[in-house]
Amino acid sequence: MKTSAAETEHIELRLLVEAIYRKYHYDFRDYSSASLKRRLVQARDRFHCASFSALQELVLHDPDVLPQMLGFLTVQVSEMFRDPAFFLTLREQVLPHLRTYPSLKVWVAGCSSGEELYSLAILFREEGLGERTLFYATDINPEALRKAEAGVYEADRIPLFTSNHRLSGGKSSLSDYYTAAYGNAILDKSLRKRTVFSDHSLVSDAVFAEVQLVCCRNVLIYFNRDLQDRAVGLFRDSLVRKGFLGLGSRESLHFSAHAEAFTPFARNERIYQKTV
Amino acid sequence: MNHEPVRQAAAAVVIGASAGAVEALLRILPELPPDYPLPLLIVVHLPPDRESTLAALLDARCRITVKEAEDKEPILPGMAYLAPPDYHLLVEPDFHLSLSSEEQVLYSRPSIDVLFESAADAYGTALAGIILTGANSDGAKGLRAVAASGGIALVQSPDCAEATAMPAAALAACPSAQGLSLAEITGVLKNELPHQLK
Numbered sequence A: 001m002k003t004s005a006a007e008t009e010h011i012e013l014r015l016l017v018e019a020i021y022r023k024y025h026y027d028f029r030d031y032s033s034a035s036l037k038r039r040l041v042q043a044r045d046r047f048h049c050a051s052f053s054a055l056q057e058l059v060l061h062d063p064d065v066l067p068q069m070l071g072f073l074t075v076q077v078s079e080m081f082r083d084p085a086f087f088l089t090l091r092e093q094v095l096p097h098l099r100t101y102p103s104l105k106v107w108v109a110g111c112s113s114g115e116e117l118y119s120l121a122i123l124f125r126e127e128g129l130g131e132r133t134l135f136y137a138t139d140i141n142p143e144a145l146r147k148a149e150a151g152v153y154e155a156d157r158i159p160l161f162t163s164n165h166r167l168s169g170g171k172s173s174l175s176d177y178y179t180a181a182y183g184n185a186i187l188d189k190s191l192r193k194r195t196v197f198s199d200h201s202l203v204s205d206a207v208f209a210e211v212q213l214v215c216c217r218n219v220l221i222y223f224n225r226d227l228q229d230r231a232v233g234l235f236r237d238s239l240v241r242k243g244f245l246g247l248g249s250r251e252s253l254h255f256s257a258h259a260e261a262f263t264p265f266a267r268n269e270r271i272y273q274k275t276v
Numbered sequence B: 001m002n003h004e005p006v007r008q009a010a011a012a013v014v015i016g017a018s019a020g021a022v023e024a025l026l027r028i029l030p031e032l033p034p035d036y037p038l039p040l041l042i043v044v045h046l047p048p049d050r051e052s053t054l055a056a057l058l059d060a061r062c063r064i065t066v067k068e069a070e071d072k073e074p075i076l077p078g079m080a081y082l083a084p085p086d087y088h089l090l091v092e093p094d095f096h097l098s099l100s101s102e103e104q105v106l107y108s109r110p111s112i113d114v115l116f117e118s119a120a121d122a123y124g125t126a127l128a129g130i131i132l133t134g135a136n137s138d139g140a141k142g143l144r145a146v147a148a149s150g151g152i153a154l155v156q157s158p159d160c161a162e163a164t165a166m167p168a169a170a171l172a173a174c175p176s177a178q179g180l181s182l183a184e185i186t187g188v189l190k191n192e193l194p195h196q197l198k
């Protein structure tokens, strides 16, 4: 049983999310609610609002707070070659299949500030597929997309990226791909020469290309089951027959309505292959 | 045996621990019968090397099933779900689990506070929170949230705990919590909570 204060807060939270949707068309209504609530509590405290209702009033009347709100509503934690075993498996087991296509398209859905996109760009280049691959990197957070396009990361993150890259079977040195300046590592522009960055929501937008590989890592955990089904449905429609879907290290199609359209290709690394 | 499909329980127990956790859990969990009527949700601080053997180790020694939590998994009675390394574990209001790679909280991911606060929201009065041995203050805020939502708060007495900081911080933040020995906590889990959380 819940206390009456908790009931009230729940109502206020639903109304806040509804208000953001009606006014700005960002739809968080089907996100996992426990994590969403945590992040909205942080936003409420950050904006010194006494309640979600007060935050709703602020958001509705002051469009300038929306970009900051998006920073709270979306989780932007990422790293290059995150879970090296995933990238090692892509390199050793998936790329041999992809190599058979004369041209390739890869969709990085929920690319955040670009770490995953650059990891894939480096991996494909190391494996000699860089020139025949077109990447689509999509996200709903404009600030994250801007950072992704810039490809500049704080220098103190580089040691982790470097060791991840090595563990992922990297054939070159990560330092070949960036220049250091003013405490930052600036990634080589040529890595994104064949990348299209765009604003695309897995909640409301449609399929835009036919691709051989979708990487959507650590995005689905923020969705409820219905929304996960919608997103995986997009991947299913976007993938060619026998195309690959890579998920985050704790995501699976176990509870998905589309489970039967895929077979596990590398179970531990959460890589699936579309069967039909 | 009845043949009704297993239903998600509307009550649960959450447990948090760090240094000394494995020993403590091995004293408690093997005592629970296979048909234990409540689910247990557990956060143990582990090095984030992303592969953990703790669930398998506990499962081998317990009559209840112990597993690592999966995202959007329904929470069933008689099961113990461990937060996977490097992910927060949360309870959804419809009694499903969810995982998150949000920022660390008090240098921890998984965070005990994150689990306890979301569980307090979902279960309200039908929740017991237990803080065991540990060497930092994660869990103190979470246990206070459990008590504030009308749940039961239990703490391993710092004088019986291998590491005292965590239970001491929990008692300080949540004065209504009961300090108990591991044997007493086991007794409460077995004999009292199944009736109290009905």
Ligand SMILES: C[S@@+](CC[C@H](N)C(=O)[O-])C[C@H]1O[C@@H](n2cnc3c(N)ncnc32)[C@H](O)[C@@H]1O
Residues within 6 Å of the ligand: A074, A075, A076, A077, A078, A079, A082, A109, A110, A111, A112, A113, A115, A116, A138, A139, A140, A141, A144, A200, A201, A202, A203, A216, A217, A218, A219, A248, B101
């Ligand atoms: C935790 S980050 C994952 C970053 C990266 N894929 C990784 O695994 O390191 C989640 C990303 O999903 C994005 N996101 C959230 N909702 C989305 C949606 N409806 N459509 C597309 N991207 C979304 C967020 O803005 C955020 O950048």
